Amino acid sequence: MKLLCYLTLAFLPFLAKAAEVDVYLLGGQSNMQGIGKLKNLPKEYHKAVKNTFIYRGQNIAPLVIGQTQTSHRKGEMGPEIGFALNIQSDKPVYLLKYAASGMPLNPGWNGNKWLGGKPGPKRTNFYPGLTPEDPNKGRLYRAMLDRFQKGIEAIKAEGHTPVIKGFVWMQGEQDSKNEVSANSYAKHLKLLRDRLAEDVKVSRLPMVYGQVLPHEPALERFTHRENIRSQMAAADMASGKPEAIRLAKMISTDGFTLLKDTVHYDANGQLKLGSEMAKAMNHLQGSGKQSNLWPDRVPGFPEDFEPQAHKQLDPGHITETSQPTITVYPAMGKPTGQALVIFPGGGYRVLADMKEGENVAAYYAARGITSFVVRYRVTKGSNEGFRFPGPLLDARQGIRIAKASAENYGFNPEKVGVIGFSAGGHLASMCATRFGDSFEGELNTDISVKPNFAALIYPVASMVAPSSHKGSRHALFGKDPQSEDLKAASPELLVKKDFPPVFIAQNQFDPVDAKLSFILAQAYTAAQVPCELHIFPGKDHGYGMGRPGQTEAQNPAIAWPELLHKFILKAQ
CATH class of the missing domain: 3.40.50.1110 (SGNH hydrolase)
Known part of the structure; x- marks a missing residue:
């Protein structure tokens, strides 16, 4: 001894x-x-x-x-x-x-x-x-x-x-x-x-x-x-x-x-x-920390499904995100008391998680808005678990996690907005219109998933319209979708009075039909919900906050970040 x-x-x-x-x-x-x-x-x-x-x-x-x-x-x-x-x-x-x-x-x-x-x-x-x-x-x-x-x-x-x-x-x-x-x-x-x-x-x-x-x-x-x-x-x-x-x-x-x-x-x-x-x-040291959205099994997949780490396509794009994650950027300087949950785009097949995720989070965090990047499930394959409502479950879980962390990061849980790009814009629109619905497998359902506002940047603004983005629609619903499913995923058909206000920014000649953003804005107007619509005289899509060397003269739409910042501050 x-x-x-x-x-x-x-x-x-x-x-x-x-x-x-x-x-x-x-x-x-x-x-x-x-x-x-x-x-x-x-x-x-x-x-x-x-x-x-x-x-x-x-x-x-x-x-x-x-x-x-x-x-x-x-x-x-x-x-x-x-x-x-x-x-x-x-x-x-x-x-x-x-x-x-x-x-x-x-x-x-x-x-x-x-x-x-x-x-x-x-x-x-x-x-x-x-x-x-x-x-x-x-x-x-x-x-x-x-x-x-x-x-x-x-x-x-x-x-x-x-x-x-x-x-x-x-x-x-x-x-x-x-x-x-x-x-x-x-x-x-x-x-x-x-x-x-x-x-x-x-x-x-x-x-x-x-x-x-x-x-x-x-x-x-x-x-x-x-x-x-x-x-x-x-x-x-x-x-x-x-x-x-x-x-x-x-x-x-x-x-x-x-x-x-x-x-x-x-x-x-x-x-x-x-x-x-x-x-x-x-x-x-506290920025860019990533964690899994779901602590155990990812809902929507079979019980024996084994989530895998994402596949890196290039420095700015990932795919096969069967283990969805959330990354936080705490507010810097003087906090506004608000938070932003970010959904990158990529046609529900890939995620442009840098230019439409991390860079956006860092930008708004530096302006006092705690920001979260959600890498929701996407695939280039055909696994049913990646289809609707899978990505929406991830987005809603991201909102719940953000709201649950409000005290830790010093913002008001009632002032959490969402922003999405392209297909991520469609996902943000779903969060802003289907927050009252419930889905099997969700956690922490006592926390409201209703966002304070929604920002849609060059969004896929409809699933039912003839000119809607076919790639996103096929990735989310398959090649033979049911009309009722498409209607339930088309925000212009869902907007009601007292829904969260929305900000929309898109180029006039965007290959993802900008007319659908007009139609969505008209639906918000008819429902008497505040909508700020910015249509710019350009044709670029997928530029995030701007391409290298790009000027506002070349792409006027890159003015959207500051316009959105003003919109967010007014949403308090």
């Missing part, structure tokens, strides 16, 4: 060390390196940061501000200080840092020399390559990845289990010196984050990055300052732009204090930069 006690006591320190620790990867050029002077920080900051450690390529060291070297030169600091003081964690925090002053991301650069053309081997840049084996990976990316991997191994050697929580990036000044590298920055920033996530073997890597060159006028060498700052802003997940990167947040550095060179941040500017990066990272 005594021996057992002694063994237990002896192993307690080991067991404690084996606990998980939070790891953040920090990379970039000179403003990540940091040349702010520690002596200029107020004395109250010169202290040990509890349970926080830093690794810069040699040994892991406890972070003691003013004593632990965190930049290339003693007495200097980067954003790691403000980040460490503000990152939220109930576990030890490890910062793995790599920086290379004056260095580019774009593969056209070799150090400070522009070569252009296709990526080439052995160039000095942060280009991450297209695959793990890509011979054109930049020297600096290889060095940064090596630093991170060695840091992870050093943490393991101490007996801990490292959990990589996020990536902090501060770079771009060098890329602003060339039009090509400035105008393609968002694309390469996404590639960097995605490649790094794969190389360090994580499926989820939130990223925070700083916007460079806040000073106006910029020094002459930064010839494309406006271009790169615009690209950085577009890459923010909440930008509403097609360049938006999932789980990526930009920190605007306007007003941050600078050194006399007008490029680098002084100690207070670096402290502010790191603090804002940590606050954004704290929020990202």
Whole structure:
């Protein structure tokens, strides 16, 4: 008995060390390196940061501000200080840092020399390559990845289990010196984050990055300052732009204090930069979290049916979603007290879950509206479980889950609206017209599924009309549907007084017949239900919040996000 006690006591320190620790990867050029002077920080900051450690390529060291070297030169600091003081964690925090002053991301650069053309081997840049084996990976990316991997191994050697929580990036000044590298920055920033996530073997890597060159006028060498700052802003997940990167947040550095060179941040500017990066990272930890809609069996499928993970068709489309999910984006800034449940489109065969899901959620979350993305069941096959009312069951369950989480996320459960795109627009219209019906297999039926409002973006607005979208109709009802089923899925035949108000936006010459949106709006008018209809003089369909490089002159309908935002605020 005594021996057992002694063994237990002896192993307690080991067991404690084996606990998980939070790891953040920090990379970039000179403003990540940091040349702010520690002596200029107020004395109250010169202290040990509890349970926080830093690794810069040699040994892991406890972070003691003013004593632990965190930049290339003693007495200097980067954003790691403000980040460490503000990152939220109930576990030890490890910062793995790599920086290379004056260095580019774009593969056209070799150090400070522009070569252009296709990526080439052995160039000095942060280009991450297209695959793990890509011979054109930049020297600096290889060095940064090596630093991170060695840091992870050093943490393991101490007996801990490292959990990589996020990536902090501060770079771009060098890329602003060339039009090509400035105008393609968002694309390469996404590639960097995605490649790094794969190389360090994580499926989820939130990223925070700083916007460079806040000073106006910029020094002459930064010839494309406006271009790169615009690209950085577009890459923010909440930008509403097609360049938006999932789980990526930009920190605007306007007003941050600078050194006399007008490029680098002084100690207070670096402290502010790191603090804002940590606050954004704290929020990202709760964003994009996904869970199954149904805790057990998915209703509508046979009892012995085994749901499978979805099939990824390309980076923006999935199918075979027999295990429907819901993803949450909590409100940022000042919450409006509202929530939005989002249904991507894809003809009930696929889901455009990025441009019509995640990007939309991030956009409205940044405007104070907690947003949920529902990946409802779709298939390219003929399994009956995917047909009506299957997708509607998923949509209604998404509304219930959203309302049940209202207290946790700080919104009013009576102010939950729905939005859908194309076939998802049809699904949203079903939520707004058939909320009083009941279906077999539903859960939490004491929670109302009536939405506060519905937004239909280039919707499939009818199932019964001769010009209705045949692909969606066949996917939902088969090739020989019953007329009564089609009528029961045609919102223009279902609208009644006191139904939720609706917002509709579509191009006039959309291949999914826009005349049906007119007919639906007339049905709402006849029922005396508020309806805001926007018909734009264009012909595009399936553009989400806009295609890359698309302007309002090319597609006027991409004005809908701000119009809807105003509509939602009025719906309070």
